[in-house]
Amino acid sequence: MTEEQRPTADGGTTDITGSIRGQITACLTRSRIRRLEHAGLGIAALLTLAMLSFLLLEWLRAYSGGATLLYSQFLIIGEWLDFYLGTIVFQVPSTWRALATAVVIGVVAPVIGAFLIHRQMALIGETLAHTAFAGVAAGVVVVAFTGWQGSIILFDLGSQGALLFVALVVSALGALGLQWLSDRSQTYGDVPIAIVLAGSFAIGTLLISWSREFAPITVDVEGFLFGSLALVTTAGARMVAVTSVLVLAVIAVYYKQFMFITFDEQAARVARLPVDRFNTLLVVMTAVVVVGAMQILGVILVAAMLVVPAATASQLARSFRETIALGILAGQAAAIGGLLFSLLAGLPPGGSIVVVAIAIYLLAVVVSNRSPSGVPAY
Amino acid sequence: MNPAVELQNVWFAYDNHLAVEDVSLTIEQGEFVGLIGPNGSGKTTLLRLILGLERPDRGTVRLFGESARSFEDGERIGHVSQHATDRGAAMPVTVREVVSMGRFARVGRGRMREADHQVVDEALATVDLTELSDRRLDRLSGGQRQRAYIARALASEADLLALDEPTVGVDATSRDEFYSLLSRLHHDGLTILLIEHDIEVITRHVDTVACINRELHYHGDSVSFLESEALSEAYGESHGIIHHDHP
Numbered sequence: 001m002t003e004e005q006r007p008t009a010d011g012g013t014t015d016i017t018g019s020i021r022g023q024i025t026a027c028l029t030r031s032r033i034r035r036l037e038h039a040g041l042g043i044a045a046l047l048t049l050a051m052l053s054f055l056l057l058e059w060l061r062a063y064s065g066g067a068t069l070l071y072s073q074f075l076i077i078g079e080w081l082d083f084y085l086g087t088i089v090f091q092v093p094s095t096w097r098a099l100a101t102a103v104v105i106g107v108v109a110p111v112i113g114a115f116l117i118h119r120q121m122a123l124i125g126e127t128l129a130h131t132a133f134a135g136v137a138a139g140v141v142v143v144a145f146t147g148w149q150g151s152i153i154l155f156d157l158g159s160q161g162a163l164l165f166v167a168l169v170v171s172a173l174g175a176l177g178l179q180w181l182s183d184r185s186q187t188y189g190d191v192p193i194a195i196v197l198a199g200s201f202a203i204g205t206l207l208i209s210w211s212r213e214f215a216p217i218t219v220d221v222e223g224f225l226f227g228s229l230a231l232v233t234t235a236g237a238r239m240v241a242v243t244s245v246l247v248l249a250v251i252a253v254y255y256k257q258f259m260f261i262t263f264d265e266q267a268a269r270v271a272r273l274p275v276d277r278f279n280t281l282l283v284v285m286t287a288v289v290v291v292g293a294m295q296i297l298g299v300i301l302v303a304a305m306l307v308v309p310a311a312t313a314s315q316l317a318r319s320f321r322e323t324i325a326l327g328i329l330a331g332q333a334a335a336i337g338g339l340l341f342s343l344l345a346g347l348p349p350g351g352s353i354v355v356v357a358i359a360i361y362l363l364a365v366v367v368s369n370r371s372p373s374g375v376p377a378y
Numbered sequence: 379m380n381p382a383v384e385l386q387n388v389w390f391a392y393d394n395h396l397a398v399e400d401v402s403l404t405i406e407q408g409e410f411v412g413l414i415g416p417n418g419s420g421k422t423t424l425l426r427l428i429l430g431l432e433r434p435d436r437g438t439v440r441l442f443g444e445s446a447r448s449f450e451d452g453e454r455i456g457h458v459s460q461h462a463t464d465r466g467a468a469m470p471v472t473v474r475e476v477v478s479m480g481r482f483a484r485v486g487r488g489r490m491r492e493a494d495h496q497v498v499d500e501a502l503a504t505v506d507l508t509e510l511s512d513r514r515l516d517r518l519s520g521g522q523r524q525r526a527y528i529a530r531a532l533a534s535e536a537d538l539l540a541l542d543e544p545t546v547g548v549d550a551t552s553r554d555e556f557y558s559l560l561s562r563l564h565h566d567g568l569t570i571l572l573i574e575h576d577i578e579v580i581t582r583h584v585d586t587v588a589c590i591n592r593e594l595h596y597h598g599d600s601v602s603f604l605e606s607e608a609l610s611e612a613y614g615e616s617h618g619i620i621h622h623d624h625p
Contacts, residue, residue: 118469256482256490263471263479266459270429271483271534272452317470318514 037322040329047332048107051100055241058093058234089343097237098229098296099339102353105293105305106335108244110327111251112289113310114320115262115282123190124178124283125303127197128171128290133299134200135170135291136224137207139163144214161235163219164291168239171287174200179280201299227298227350229342240292247285258282259320296339298350308357309334315364330360380443382407382538382569383428388437390420390427397423398434399593405571407442407537410564412584412600413573416613419591421573422460425542428571429457442537453483456531458524460542460573473518473526474511477501480533501532505559521545521552528559539563540571545579557583577609 057071078090089095116122142148143162174196181192208219223231251258261268261278268275286306293302313326338353345352383405390398397420405411415421426432427439430446439446442454480501481494502508505525515523524544531539541560545553561583564570574580580587581600589596589608596608603609 253487256479256485259471259475260479260482263469263476266431267457267479267530269431270452270455270457271480272450273483314468314470318512319472320470320475323470 037325037329041325044107044328044332047103047336051096051103052241052245054096054100055237058097059238062234085344087344094229094232095343097234098232098349099336101232101237101240101292102296102335102339102349103332104240104244105289105296106309106332107328108247108289109293109305110309110313110331111248111324112282112286113306114313114323114327115251115258116286117307117310117314118262119265121283121286122303122307123193123197124175125286125290125306127178127193127200128175128283128287129294129299129302130197130201130204131174132167132171132287132291132294133224134204134207135167135174136163136219137204137211138170139166140211140219141207142166144211158233158235160231160233161239164236164239164295167294168288168291171291172284175283175287176280179283183276223298224294225298225300226348227294227296227301227353229296229349231295236292236295240295243288243292247289250281250285254278254281263320296349297353298348301350301354304354304357305331305334308354308361312357312361312364315361315368330357330364334360379407381405381440382409382442383571384438384440384443385424385428386438386440388424388427388434388439390423390432390434392423396592398427400437401590401594402437403588403594403597405569407569408564408567409586410560410570410584411572411586411588412580413571413588413590414575414577414580414612415590417575419612421575421590422542424590425540425571425573429455429540453480453534454537456480456528456534456536456539458527458531458539458541458544460544460546468516471515472512473507473515473529474498474502476515476526477507477511477529477533480530480536483534497535498533501529504532504563505529519549519552521548521556524548524556525559528563532563536568538569538571540573542573543575544572545574553579 054071054074057074061068061071074096075091075093078092078096081090082088113122113125116125139162143159148162178193178196181196208221211219220228220231222228257268257273257278260271260273261275265275289306290302293305297305309331310323310327312330313323317323317326334353334357338356339349341347341356342349342352381404383403385401385403388398388401389396401424413421413424423432427434428441428446430439430441430449433447441449442451478490478494478498481490481498485491485494499508502511505528507522507525507529510518510522515526518526527544528539539560545556548556557579560570560572570584572580572584581604584600586598587596587600587603588594589603589612591612595612596603596606598606
């Protein structure tokens with residue numbers, strides 16, 4: 001097979017017909033695909049670094065008053081964008097904060113998702129989102145009863161940040177509980193998970209209704225359910241940045257082990273890998289990513305960010321490494337595309353991002369020669 | 379030299395169902411042992427006990443002289459399981475990625491170095507999968523996939539290779555090639571434990587046969603096995619066998 005012939009999914013080569021798919025596949029030789037992928041990853045990396053530096057600069061500015069020059073560059077770019085697009089949102093820091101959060105989520109969610117979807121653990125993401133909702137509600141109650149303003153040691157999280165923090169703790173505990181449950185039932189089975197999923201959401205709604213009588217904070221329930229740009233506070237954005245960097249670092253260090261356990265848990269046990277510890281780590285990291293992504297995507301849709309870009313990547317990828325890479329590209333495209341659409345059309349970000357993600361997935365299904373039945377997502 | 383596998387008076391039950399009854403068995407290093415028995419005879423359970431995945435209710439299981447349960451050198455064991463316990467059907471992984479997994483137990487937390495990649499290349503070459511190494515696993519035939527799993531065991535430089543009915547669903551020609559490969563590996567010093575329920579395969583290829591149906595009915599060389607009563611005892615009277623000549 002030469003480099004010009006398009007490899008098909010079954011390893012053979014295909015006759016190039018006059019159809020549109022034929023034209024596309026004729027263009028996309030293996031080497032070109034690789035170059036496109038590298039270019040895409042390069043852009044994604046630059047974007048992510050740029051957004052992370054925005055958040056870092058904002059932090060520096062707040063704590064030491066410096067770095068103002070670099071920081072204002074972002075706002076100047078925003079003014080240009082507003083000028084050309086006829087909008088008013090890009091010159092405002094909160095928009096950049098939301099964009100930064102979306103970009104980072106677009107990287108970390110598909111990376112974690114790749115390890116979840118192939119083990120039918122995607123439902124875990126959904127469950128942890130509901131647990132996080134209960135966590136937010138619990139946070140409201142905690143704040144109401146203790147008068148906690150959101151300061152921990154040297155950090156001031158603010159009132160919204162306080163809620164997020166409690167949500168993080170509750171979600172992490174939920175993750176450990178789920179892990180404990182599934183260890184007892186041998187699989188990540190339906191019933192215990194369904195109970196935790198529904199139960200935590202139910203408790204959340206009860207707590208929120210009850211707390212309305214005495215809580216000083218009004219919880220933007222709709223915002224937490226569907227995602228809201230207004231929810232992305234400085235504390236929230238920083239939380240996403242810090243936790244995402246940590247999660248990505250852990251995955252980078254333990255990539256081999258996670259891949260092995262995802263592929264064949266039993267063989268991993270025979271090879272004496274500490275499988276249970278890694279499973280726990282994976283579930284806790286999922287909880288952390290979910291709480292971060294929940295701000296923009298909302299409780300109901302956040303799990304989609306774990307599943308859809310990773311599923312898109314699985315359609316097209318020829319190796320697991322490529323699955324991660326393509327997942328990042330698909331995730332960022334969805335996050336940025338969806339967020340821009342939501343900004344320009346004034347629609348909720350969660351739905352916008354997920355719709356774009358699914359559109360990309362469907363495109364991948366059409367372009368690949370593979371049937372979409374391969375990945376059991378739920 | 380410690381025997382590769384040593385079971386002493388091992389009993390094991392799932393809930394109330396006795397799967398393994400007072401089995402004592404020793405596999406010396408360098409042996410090629412066939413474990414045979416009818417369906418449901420406890421072969422896979424015995425393998426799980428040997429691999430340290432289960433703890434015996436009574437008796438001891440030793441791997442290379444150590445208790446199997448607390449045996450830590452996972453890289454010394456290669457395991458080719460019965461059904462695909464892996465996600466090869468759905469997950470995008472290349473043959474090379476799968477074979478490299480065998481190396482992870484040796485590499486640990488660090489990165490794969492040049493020497494590690496070379497071992498992976500050699501493993502692929504031994505099983506004759508070098509040309510297919512960048513192909514997705516689910517695009518391989520059953521026989522090719524099983525060879526990939528053997529390569530995974532070779533990449534970890536295993537001393538013991540345990541295979542559980544590895545040629546189910548593999549065509550006859552591939553099967554012959556597969557067993558020739560096992561013979562070659564055995565001649566190179568690998569200890570092999572092969573579970574099969576096809577009696578002909580076992581007696582043709584292995585030195586030693588262990589016949590189990592909850593209890594150990596026979597443990598000795600394959601020629602005498604056919605002439606003994608063990609088959610009838612283990613399988614029951616109504617079994618048939620195709621006679622063939624032994625060299």
